[in-house]
Amino acid sequence: MDYHESTIASAMDATETVPVQDSPVFSYISKLSPIQPVKEPAVSQGFTRLNSPPTVFTSPRLNPHGLSSSLKSSQFPPLPSTQLSGQDGGCWISITAADRSGKLDDGLGSGLNTCTEKGLDSSRLVDDQTESSIGCADRFLDDAVYMDSFNSNVSADSSLKYFDDIDQTPVRVNNSKESAGKLEKTHGARGNNKDASVDRRAIEINMMSRDGVIRADQGAKFESNLSENLAITNKHPEKFMTENSEAGQTGHVDDSSYLLPKSIEIYEGNKSSVETTGALDEPVQNEVQSNPMAAQPRGLHVSCLHFEDAQQKIITNRHAQNPSGIENSSRILTSSADREGPKSISLETPSTPISQIGMTQQMVYPRNRGNYSIKVPTPLGIGLHLNSVVSTTQVGAGETIIVKSSEKDTLSIWDEQQVTSLSSHLSENSKNSSYLSVLESILGIPDDSRHNNDYASVAANSATSVSTYNVKPLDNSMVCNPIEDQSTPVNKRKSNTGNADDAEEFKRSSPKRKRQAYKKKTSESNDDYSCKLCNCKKSKCLKLYCDCFAAGIYCAEPCSCQGCFNRPEYEDTVLETRQQIGSRNPLAFAPKIVQNNEDETQLSKSSIRHKRGCNCKKSMCLKKYCECYQAKVGCSDGCRCEGCKNVYGQKGECGVNKDVGMQCTDETTDGSSGEKLEMVESGNVLYHTELCNPHNLTPLTPSFQYSDQGKGASKAWFSSGKYFQSPESGPTFGAPCVRFPRSPRNLDNRDMISESSKEILDLDSFDNELDYHKAEAVNDFSFGHHGPSNMEHLAGKPNAREWESNLKVQPFSGSGHFSSASSLRWRVSPITPMAQFSGTKLPQAVDYYNDLHNIMEDDTPEILKGTPNPPNTVKVRSPNKKRVSPPHGHLRELGSRSSEGLRSARKFILQAVPSFPPLTPCVESKNGGQKKT
DNA sequence: GAGTTTGAAACT
DNA sequence: CAGTTTCAAACTC
Incomplete structure (x- = not known):
């Protein structure tokens, strides 16, 4: 696999290391955390009462534990990170990254992350709290574009040290040239991690890694890899260890230019100590080797965060690269990685902030509405804030922190004074109030705007506060303009790290x-x-x-x-x-909102419809009783509503080609099922898009065609949180929200598709996206066949022009994953800013693909593996019936067009593919449906 | 905050 | 597959 080959090149050059510790920034950071990173158990306890968002395995809501801890910690800033670890086992993670040039790339708060691992026996109350947090995180992740990439171009040396022991031995993930490709297993494998907490930790780590990631476009891989590795490690420590130890040294130092996380430290308790050092990629690679898809699923949800991070990083980098004078970027909140190297700035802050960071990100994750390329979800908080703040530090003269507001993509430079002020505030306030408050104070956020009384405000607020404010750059004066609160629901759900009072x-x-x-x-x-x-x-x-x-x-x-x-x-x-439920109704968890577009040029609101339609009798589709209305989509012919007056579009007004559009079609592919699936054979590609997360609808632009060639379905995230899903599989979408836990036990869980069925599409944002991607043919989204050319795609024969246009996408092709068994094609509009996609979206798609691939590998009969993609694209129509029939009908059609063998295979696949929403934000590839075919 | 309305989901 | 019941959100007072 190319993936194997691809390695993360550690951009860090030890020699180039900046004496971070000596830098003002370092001091600043040191000040930030009043609490020393003592590893002590306590996290769960302290947070037990905290209200935190539910945990979902991976998606919309991050791991409850990790996030929750974060939230909790945030709420209780005074708590040392060590306390967090406690019985439940807390983990403290810090990441430091630096580029080769010795520049430190920082993401405030990035380095700090506290995760609490919830004990299995933890009380429900605790769980709830943790869950909430996690859930939020997951959500956040979902929103984020899946960063995991197979971009072979990005390579970095990384070493991962994992410490998992009762003593809370710090776990470090090092990414350095020197250690590149080396993976040491210093401690025995820990096999006791089987609870959900593992995932959470992984998530946390990922989040941290995000911060560590320097370059969005390239760093993604590293992050993804790291995340994956971590995830893998967490989930299958023993495997991880083994694999790593067995894994060859694949680390390559390719692009020194890429900033890579230099080190990640994780402190975890209650686990047997394990230290593994090696290329971050290796674990994944190993898995990939054995099972190319294996690693993917695990990291999916994590990847979401990456995207955001990446974006932030991009911005930061740009800014840093900008002659503006800020050359050395350092992370404000980086872990105590210094131990590892001079470059890293260690910021040992209270676990609280860390957690918050994770939380914040999720919470703040912006819905990309406009400029996709630059819009970055806003990290929040000091935990959150700092995180949200992407800072570049000018080491040396005065500390300058570049603060970016995710919302407006504006960068602000905090001068030394400001930093000092912030630091001071943090120091002073951290004990009594949330960092958020401090930041708010520093930023000059009006008191009345700081904390909302509502639930979200407590935790989310903090997240919102910073992110919400638009900081004006370069004037050395922080100007914070209140921005629309974008805290995500997840955030809302999660208690924020607001001040203690709020928490109380x-x-x-x-x-x-x-x-x-x-x-x-x-x-x-x-x-x-x-x-x-x-x-x-x-x-x-x-x-x-x-x-x-x-x-x-x-x-x-x-x-x-x-x-x-x-x-x-x-x-x-x-x-x-x-x-x-899924067996009963495979589409049960599929997103309810579907975009149907036959005509590429007509990608519009009108094409978005409720998959099954409504059945309103009295509400006239003017109230939220109506699912269509609730989803802010127009009713379609598929609706059985009476007296429809849906303001978003009345029944019979199908905006999209009625003749072709699924929404207007009442046909039922499966007589038994209510679900209507439409097979599209025409040159027009039907893309069945589930737009679960309208806000996150990011660029539809990067569309890709994927031909599994019988190997598997592909899932793609086109944008953060957005998925395209196959009708059968249903869910694709990128709901910012959660995901169900993936079952550790089986692969099927991977297929769980996050569902945002209830997610409402933001038409406006959608339009924006459309505009953004106008050039992009909608057709590309479909996995269907477009004709001979399509067939070529399916055959894995790349379209040179397409690929050329999308160099950033190429990595995928470059990665063996796609080249061999399957072809994944991204079609990106030439005009589309590649930055958006680079390293982010594609990777996600790849991950998804891998995930599917794994599934296929594991579960798919050989016969299926060789199966060519079905010539037809499946489209989901809004069913007139309440109950959605399984894709069987669809399959049948497909089957009719394909050999019997294929047919059986399809069925098999369907069974193999759980209807569950993916734990991670992934798109269920149409292939999923096609596979069936 | 309690009660009602509504329509999806579940059941038969 | 249609009809009924159950359920919880949305809504109203």
Whole structure:
């Protein structure tokens, strides 16, 4: 696999290391964390009461534990990171990155991350809290574009040291040339990690890694790899160890230019100590070698964060590269990596901030509406803020921190004074209040704007605060302009690290109040797709009645559900239930909002419809009772509504080609099923797009065609959180929200598709995206066949022009993954800023692909593996029937067009592919459907 | 905050 | 597959 070959070139040159420790920034950072990174168990306890978002395995909501801890920690800044680790086992992660030139790339707060590992026996309360946090994180991740990439171009040496022991031995992930390709296993494998916490940690790590990532476009790989590695390690420590030890030295130092995380330190408790040093890639590579797809799934959700990070990094880098004078970029919040090298700035801050960082990012993750390329989700907080702040430090004279507002992509330079002020504030306030408050104060954010009373405000606020403010650059004066609160629902759900008072207030608030606040905030922020909150009383949150469950996320603390089983601790139950439901209705967890476009040029709001349509009788589709209305999409012919007056489009007004469009078609592919699938054979490619996360609808632009050639379905994230999904598989989407836990047990879990079925598309944002990608043919999104050329694609024969136009995409092709068994094609509009995609989207797509690939490898019969892609693209039509029939009908059609063998294979695939929403933000490739074919 | 309405999901 | 029941969100008061 090229992937194997591709290695992360450590951009760091030890010799070039900047004496960070001596730098003002370092001092600043040191000041930031009042708490010494003592590893002590306590995290869970302290946070137990905190309301945190539910944890979802990976998606919309990050691992509860990690995030929760973060949130909690944020709420309790004073708590030392060590405390966090405690019984539950906390982990403290720091990442340091530097470019070869010795420049430190910093992401504030990036280096700090606290994750709490929830004990298996942790009380539910604790779980809830942690879950919430995690959930948020997951969500955040989902939004983020999947960064994992196979970009062979990016290579870096990395060494990963993993310490997992009761003593909270720090785990370090080092990425350095010297250590490149070397993986040491210093300690025995830890085999006791089987709980969800593992994933969480992985997530946390990923998040951290994100910060560590320097270059968005290239760093992605590193991050992804790192994430994957970490994830793998967490999940399968023993495997990780083995693989690493066995893995050859693949580390290559290719692009020195790429900034790479230099070191990541993780402190974890309650685990047998394990230290592994080696190329970060290796673990993944190993897995890939044995099973190319293996590594992918694990890191999926994590990757989301990467994207955002990458973007931030890009901005930062640009700025740094900018003659403006800021040449040395250093991370403000980097871990104590100094140990590893002079370049790294260690910022040992309280675990709280770290956690928050993770949280913040998720929370703040912006919905890319406009400029896709630059828009970066805003990191938040000092934990959050710092994170959100991408800073470049001018080591030397005065410390200059470049603060970027994710929202406006503006960079601000904090001069020494400002930094000092910030540091001072942090030092002074960290003990009593959240960093957020401090930042807010520093930033001059009005008090009334600082903390919202609502649920989200507590935690999310902090996130929002910084990110929400647009900092004006270069004037040395921080000008913070309140920006629309973009905190994501997830954020909202998560308690933020706001000041202690807020936390207390939040804790005291009744669930209902929280809920209301959350909803209010959600509605205000227009985060329709935000994490769901439920109030289930009888369904145990294990039925689709439950919004959370339906959305593929765990219930969060804000939920008012009773007897809830939709929690990480009941993962097995949840998965089982989901599988049951999925078996009954494969599309049950599929996004409900589908974009149908036959005509590339007509990608528009009109093409977005509710997959199944509504059945309103009295609401006239003017109230949220109507799913179409709720999703802010027009009703389609598929709706059975009466007296439709949907303001977004009435029934019969199908905006898109009615003749072809699925939304207007009542045909039922499967007679038995309500789901309508349309096969598109025409040159027009039907792209079945589930736009789960309108806000995140990012660029549709990078469309890719994927031909699994029988090897697997492909999932692609075109944009953060956005997926395209095959009708069968349903979910694609990139919901910012969660995901269900992937079952550690089987591959199927990987296929779980995050569902944002309830996510609402933001038409406006969608349009923006469209504009952004206008050049891009919509058709490309479809995996269907476009004719001979398409067939070529399917055959794995690259379209030179396409690839050329999208150099950034090429890495994929370059990676053996696509070249061999399958071809994944991205079609990017020439005009599309590649920066957007570089290292980010594609990687995600790749990851997804890999994931699928793994699945196929593992589960797919040989016969299927060789199966060429079906010539037809499957399109989902909004079913007229409530119940969606399984794709069988679809398959049948496909099958009719294909050999019997294929047919059987398809069926097999369907079975193999869980209907669950992916744990990670991934797009379920149409191939999934095609595979079936 | 309680009660009602609504329509999806689940069940038969 | 249609009809009914269950359920929880949305809505109203």
